[in-house]
Amino acid sequence: MPDYIYLLENRLSSDQRHALTQLREVARDAGTILFLTGDAVRDLTSGHAVRDLEISVHGNALKLKKAIEKLGGKIWGEHEPSQSLYLCFPGTVRVDLISTHSVSYPKPGKPVYHPASIQEDLRRRDFTVNAMAISLNEGSFGLLMDPLNGAADIEARTLRLVSNYGFIEDPSLMIRATRYRARLGWELDMKTRSRYENAKSEGVIEFLSSHARSKELEQIGHEEDGLNVLRALEAEDWMKVLFPAWTSAKADEEKLKALHELAVGLLLQGVHADMSAAQMQLLTAKLSSKDLLELKRTLLREGFVEEWNSLDALAAGFQKILLSKDNATPSAGYKLFTSYDPEAVLWLGFTSKNATVQQRYNQFLEVWPEARQGIPHALMQEMRITPELATYNEVVHALFLELIDGRLTTPEELRAYLEPHSPPAPPPQVSIKRPRVKRGAEKIKEPSFDDDEEADEGLAGDDDLDDIGGDDDEIDLGMNLPKVDLGADDLDEEESGDEDLDEEEGEALSAPARSSGKKSAKAELAKKSAKSAPAAAPLKGEKPATKPIAEEAAKAVKTPPQHEAKAKSAPATKAKPAPPVTKAKVAPVEKKPAPAVTAKAGKTAKPVAGNTAAKAPAKTRVKSAAKAPARVQPKALAKAPAKDKLSHGAKPSKPVAKKAASKPAKKR
Secondary structure, eight states: OOOHHHHHHHTSOHHHHHHHHHHHHHHHHHTOOEEEETHHHHHHHHTOOOOOEEEEESSOGGGGHHHHHHTTOEEEEEETTTTEEEEEETTTEEEEEEEOEEEEEEETTEEEEEEOOHHHHHHTSSBGGGOOEEEOSSTTTTOEEOTTOHHHHHHHTEEOBSSTTHHHHOTHHHHHHHHHHHHHOOEEOHHHHHHHHHHHHHTGGGGOOHHHHHHHHHHHHHSTTHHHHHHHHHHTTOHHHHOTTOOGGGSOHHHHHHHHHHHHHHHHTTOOOOOHHHHHHHHTTTSOHHHHHHHHHHSSOHHHHHHHHTHHHHHHHHHHHHTSGGGOSHHHHHHHHHHSOHHHHHHHHHHOOOHHHHHHHHIIIIIHHHGGGGOOHHHHHHTTOOTTSTTHHHHHHHHHHHHHTTOOOSHHHHHHHHGGGOOOOOOOOOOOOOOOOOTTOOOOOOOOOSSHHHHHHHHHHHHHHHHHHTTTOOOOOSOOOOOOOOOHHHHHHHHHHHHHHHHHHHHHHHSOOSSTTOOOHHHHHHHHHHHHSOOOOOOTTOOOOOHHHHHHHHHHOOOOHHHHHHHHHSOOOOOOOOOOOOOOOOOOOOOOOOOOBOSSTTOBOOOOTTOOOOOOOSSOOOOOSSOOOSOOOOGGGGGOOTTSOOOSSOOOOOOOOOOOOOOOOOOO
C-alpha cells in the first residue's frame, strides 16, 4: 500500500498543495470534515499526473462559498441539486467541492440527491477505481478508504462498475468509460463490457441529462490529449449525442502538436501551464462562430469559458511587460517568464509573430539553459556548498542568474562570489593515541589457583621461602663446591631461566584439571628440575644422601608419559666455566643429607621423622667465598631453581625444629 502522505506532499504541485491547505482551513473553521476523492486518488495511486482535484465535504458545500472567496479562490460555477461548487485557485488549480451524498434514479438519467456519509458517497460512484477517498483531516490525514477494493482494479488496470445498473441509471457512464479507455489505456472487465454493449444496443444514451452532457463536453478540453479523446468518442457515436457539429475534422491537428511541444518545453524550464483553454481553442478552430458560441454556452463552468475568451488579452499584456526596459537583462527576463501567468506565457509563445518576442522565447528555451553547464559544482563541493545545505537551491539559482548576465567569467570571481555562502570548515577530528609499552618491561602475571586448598598451600610455600631466604641472601647446602663468579651474561641466563620456570609454573597453576589422573603441574616442574640438575659430588668427610629419602622423593614425583618426555627433552642449563681463583680457607661444614625436591615446585622436601636437617628450598642462590664486586644482584636469584649454579664455601644454615615426613602429592 503506498504512503499517501508522501504522495500528497510530493506528487501534487505547489499550487495544488496550497489549494488543499486553504480548503482544510475553511473546513476546520466550519467544523466539518473533508476528503480527497475521485480522479485525483486514482491518479495518485496509479502514478498518472493529477490535473483536477475533487474534494468531498460533509455538509452543504454551498455554505463555504464566502470563506473560499476570502482566501483567494474563484467560483467558476455551481450545481444546486448536488450542492457542488466548481472552483479555481491561483495557478489554475481546478477544484470540484461537492457535498457527500447518495443518488437514486426513479427514471434513467433523472438523479435524486440525498445527503449521506462518505462511506455511502463512495458506494454510489461510477467505477471502483474512483470509489476511493483519502482523509484530509487532522487526526487521520493520509488515511485511505477503499470499501470496494478499487486499488486491486487499479493494479489490474481494469474498469469495473460499482452498480450493476450503472449504465442504465446514468448513461453518461458509457461516455466516461470511453474517455477513460482512451486516456488511460485500461479495459472494461468482462461483466462491465457485457453491460456496456447491452446498454448501448438498447439506446439508453437518449436519457442523458443536460448536466452530464455539459460536464462531458468540457472534459474533452481538460484531457491531456483532447484530440485523441475526441476521436474515441466520435468512433463510439457519442459525439452525435453530445454536440453533433463538433467533430475531429474541425480541429487544427498541426497546431495542436506545436502547442504540446511548446508546453513540454516550458514545463522543463519550470513553467507549469494549463493547456485546457488553449487546447479548446484549437480543437474548435474550424467550427462556425454560431456553433462555437453555442458550445461555449453549453459548457459546465462559466469561469472556464471566460478564461478561454481572454487568452488573446492575456498574451498581449505579457508581451508588453516582456519587451519593457525593466526586463531587458537576461536575469530579469528569466524571472518574468517563471513568475507570470503560465497560460499567458504559453499562448503568447504560440501565437506571437514578433521577432523580438520570438528571440526572447528562444533565449529562455534554448540559450539560457546552457548556462547551467557553467555552474562550478566541483568548486562548490570544495567550498562545502553541497545539496545538504539548506540554502543550496537558492545559491545555485542566484549563481545561474549571474552567469546568464555574463558575469563571473573567471574562477577567481566565482570563488569570491561563493565565499559568503561557504559554511565554516568542521573542527578537526580528535584522535587519541595510546602510549607504547617500553621495551623490556616485564609483564606482571597474577597467579591463579585451581581451588582454595592449592591457594593455601602456595601461600604457605611462599612463607617458607621467605623464612629460609632471610636477609642474608645466602644458603648453605652443606657441600664443598668450587667458587663461581657470576658475570652479566650469567645473570641474564639465570633470569631468563627463572622467568621460563615462573611462566610454566603459572600456566600449570592456572590451567584447569584435564582429567582425574593428571598430577599437579608443580610436580612436573619439580621432577624436570631434578632430572636436569647434575648430582653434586659430596664433600670430603660427607656421606651421600640416604637412600630412603631419595626413594620417597621419587615416589612422590610421578610424571605422566607425555610430560616425562618433555622433561627429558628439555636441555639443562649450562653454566660458563668460572675463572681460576685463589684458594681460601673453607670453614668446616656440618654433615647433613642433600635436600630432596617435593611434588610442589618451589618448595623444599620435608625431612623424615627424626631428621634434624634444616629445610633447603628447591631454588637457591649462589654466593662466592671471595668478595664479589659491589653490584646488586637481581631479585630473581633469591628463588633460583635447584638446577642453577651453587656457591662454594657457603655458610651453614641454622638448625630448625623437626617436622613430620613429607606427604605424597594428592591425586586429582
